Amino acid sequence: MFWIKFAFIVLIVFVINIIVKLLLRKLLKIEKEKKSFFSYNHINELHRKIDWAIRITSTIVLIVTNTLVIIEGYSINLIIIAMIFYFVLDYxxxxxxxxxxxxxxxQYILTMSEGFIFLLSIVIVIYFDLLIKLP
Known part of the structure; x- marks a missing residue:
């Protein structure tokens, strides 16, 4: 049941993101950029370096927070906060x-709207406990 709920939520967020991007493109006359599906799409060399620095530090921080949660017994919220922080930083x-x-x-308007939609969907899923319902 978890995976069905998860797939449904991902589909809804994906559709909302597409609709918002289409509306913003029409209203603000933003040209569509051609991007590869699984590409990093860096703007320039400095962006590539900063992006990789963020990815590496976020990986290290998430490993440390996972260790703190598992071994030291910290709250799982620590992982969620770290993930949201790096998600916002990346966007x-x-x-x-x-x-x-x-x-x-x-184009930055579309990027910020996409990040906002994803962040809002994460907050809604966590706040309303949409994925996991304990009996």
């Missing part, structure tokens, strides 16, 4: 580079 860095260095600076 903010991407939006800043799109705004300053991209050929299409309005």
């Amino acid at each position: 903010t860095v991407r939006a800043l580079f799109e705004c300053k260095y991209s050929q299409n600076p309005k």
